[in-house]
Amino acid sequence: MIGALYNGISGLTAFQKALNTESNNIANVNTAGYKADNVTFADMLYQNGGVGMGSTIQSVQKSFTQGNLKVTGNPYDMAVDGKGFFMVQGNREEIYFTRAGDFRMGTDGTLQTAGGMNVMGFVTSPTPQITATNPLSTQFNSDFSKYLGSQVVFENDKTITFNARATDYVASSYTDPSTQSGDGYKTAGIKVSDIEALAADYRQKLSELAPVLIEPGTPSTTQLSSVMFSDYSSKVASSSDYMEIFVGNNVLRQIFDTDAQTTLKKLSDQISSIKGLTSSVDVTTGELRVESLIPGQKVVVGSAKINDDDYLVNTTDATKGNGIAAVESSKVALQAAVERAGAEFLEIVNMVDYSNAAALQVDKIQLKLDNIGVSDNGFGTPEVVNGVILMNQNGHSFVVGKVSTAYFNDLHSLNPIGDNLYGKTLASGEPIYAGDLNSVKNNLLEMSNAELGSSLTNLMVYQRAFEANSKAITTSDEFLNIAIQLKK
Structure with missing residues (x-):
């Protein structure tokens, strides 16, 4: 009993x-x-x-x-779909683990939990790669009012963002002085058209990087055509004489003007007035050169004449190129066109490298763009792609970090310490990178x-x-x- x-x-x-x-x-x-x-x-x-x-x-x-995933509409909310935990940092820099993804931007610009702990992950390189007309220009500001291009490239082990802007080239563009006739002479309007054509080519080459791994590749080259009007000075002597050449879809004819040299220069200026092309002459030898400003672009150049006499056109074809080298070729040409219009060019390339993710060398993720040195305006709209955090601003996407997740061999030995946090123990073992075991989704919370x-x-x-x-x-x-x- x-x-x-x-x-x-x-x-x-x-x-x-x-x-x-x-x-x-x-x-x-x-x-x-x-x-x-x-x-x-x-x-x-x-x-x-x-x-x-x-x-x-x-x-x-x-x-x-x-747990079930609930749509919240909060762009900072994230959910681990699969195995693993978010990694967060306590007040004494100790690392805890959680499945709760109700995150926010802290007052210092870092990604934080609702309780104020820093969310840990892989962060951007300390210094972005800058290409600028002015060496003092290191971030986008209100002066760079013209959008040129933006691209996010996802590799297996890194994410890279390319962003380019220019100052107001429409306002700064000017017509070349008459003394430049025959030597790439362009009006203000044609310079603007050249920039827009080159910007479109830059964006196209960037987009070709996105579906594949970035490779060094080969550079793009420009097409160069030339005609030797060696006897033009004797054949272009009166108002009935003319010089003619077929370029693209245009038959360009220049009637005798003043003298043979002026006539040849004005024919060259007609070519330079075509968007994406430039032309120059050597009045001593009579050589007329036609070059495409857009790397990789092919242009039909032929049927060169003085009156009824034909002249041979020699052409070195353009090569399209590929990979980073092709983008670099396009960028160089675009920068030159922007500067010809009296404006400044600025390209910022930043990257998050997680090729060594298994080592779990993580840090707090900074979200404010001014704090990572790419814009004087710190705020953007967040977008998360499988844990990679992008901040979108004025048509540009900047990668700022990638949230890291970790897993344990013995989950049941984790120490639950409250606030949905777990601490590792001797029995649980050390955390293991879990990026291959899950996907991180945004605008969702795991309930x-x-x-x-x-x-x-x-x-x-x-x-x-x-x-x-x-x-x-x-x-x-x-x-x-x-x-x-x-x-x-």
Whole structure:
């Protein structure tokens, strides 16, 4: 009878803990990233006589099954779809692990948890790669009002963003002086047209990088055509004489003007007035050169004449090129065109490299663009692509970091410390990079994996078991009372 009392007491204790555990699951049914606790029972040690000693809680273990993903509309909210945890940094720089992705931008511009801990990941190179007309121009500001191009390139182990702008080349563009006739002479309007054509080529070559891994590649070259009008000075002498050449879809004819040299120069100027082309002459030898400003562009040049006499056109074909080298060729040509229009060019290339992600060498992620030195305006609209964080501003996308995730061989040995945080233990082992085991999605939160129906059912079962054990105690007490009365 005394044993029955102890059995009942052990049952009360065990089911009280079970009730507490299940009520905690119910209380956290709407907590982001919460992992439900599962209770397992065990019978206690037997006495020598074989009499049982009641029940006890064998273990209370977290269930790390995937919770449902809820759309929140908050661009900083993230969810781990698959195995792994976000890594966050405590006040003493210790690293904790969580499934709760309700993040925000902190006052210092870093990505933080709702509790103010820094979210850890792989960050941008300390210094972006800058190409600028003015060496003092290192970030975009209001002076760079003209968009030229932007591209995000995802590789297996890095993300690179290319962004280029210019100052107002429409306002600064000017017509070349008349003394430049025959030597790439261009009006202000044609210079603007050249920039727009070259910017389109720059964007096209950038876009060709995106679907494939970045390779060094080969540079693009420009087409160069030449005609030797060696006897032009004797053939272009009166108003009935003319010089003619077929360029692209245009038949360009220059009637005699003033003298042979002026006529040749003006024919060259007609070519230079075509968007994306430039021309120059050597009045001594009579050579006329036609060059495409756009690397890789092919242009039909032929049917050169003086009056009815034909002249041979020699052409060195353009090569399209590929990879980074082709982009570089296009950028150089675009920068030159911008500067010919009296404007400034600025390209910023920044990168997040996670090729050594397995080492988990992580840092806090800075979101403000002025703090990473790419724009004087710190704020942009966040976009997350499988953990890679981009900040979008004025048509540009800047990569600022990649959220890191980690996994453990023994999840059940992690130390739950509250606030949806877990700490590593000796039994759990060291964290392992989990980027290949999951995907990180934005505008979503992983909700609690506690199942309300199951928890309520368990709660009723535990309640009835608690009542049954209390009944066992009262029944044993009654038997003891009868025994005591009989002895009297």
